[in-house]
Amino acid sequence: MLNRIRELRKTQKMSQELLANKCDVSRQTINAIENNKYDPSLVLAFKIAAILDITVDELFQFQLAESKSEEDSNEK
Amino acid sequence: MLNRIRELRKTQKMSQELLANKCDVSRQTINAIENNKYDPSLVLAFKIAAILDITVDELFQFQLAESKSEEDSNEK
DNA sequence: CCTATTTGTCAAACATATTTTACATTTTTA
């Protein structure tokens, strides 16, 4: 599940910390989500979308059949 | 966070079990979400929306400032 | 270049979501 949080946050010249404050989560949470460590809860997804002035459907790119394996790019 | 899952599921004459199967979760998970015991994960929200042929934004009614207290109607 | 701000990361604790098994209750249908 990819997202456009970083892109939109930067457009609005907002730091991870400011965005985190606005949606009442820790800075690390925003960082982890931007870096696809995990997906936000549904409530947090709605909060972020509201703050970035976009819909949840537009903010996240869901693709059916997302494999559960460690696919990221965890290697140095 | 309210949702229109039951409504749309019934429109499409689908049982909780069938919907659960289609999105690869247990029947109890669908039941709990319909009865607002907890919110689905973001991925599950997208899956359900896709199956019910609606957007996530339309399927869920998020209202800013959802109190975290036990507000439901847990009493007999 | 120096310094402040921002971002990345880690581990431990805690919170929430999901599964499984099992059974009771309600609703549908033959």
Add this chain to the structure above:
DNA sequence: TAAAAATGTAAAATATGTTTGACAAATAGG
């Protein structure tokens, strides 16, 4: 009205999301 199907619920176990504190690395601005 009896049987079948659907729904509600509960407890324990597991998985996933979030916080806190701390520190290192990168980036931005004077």
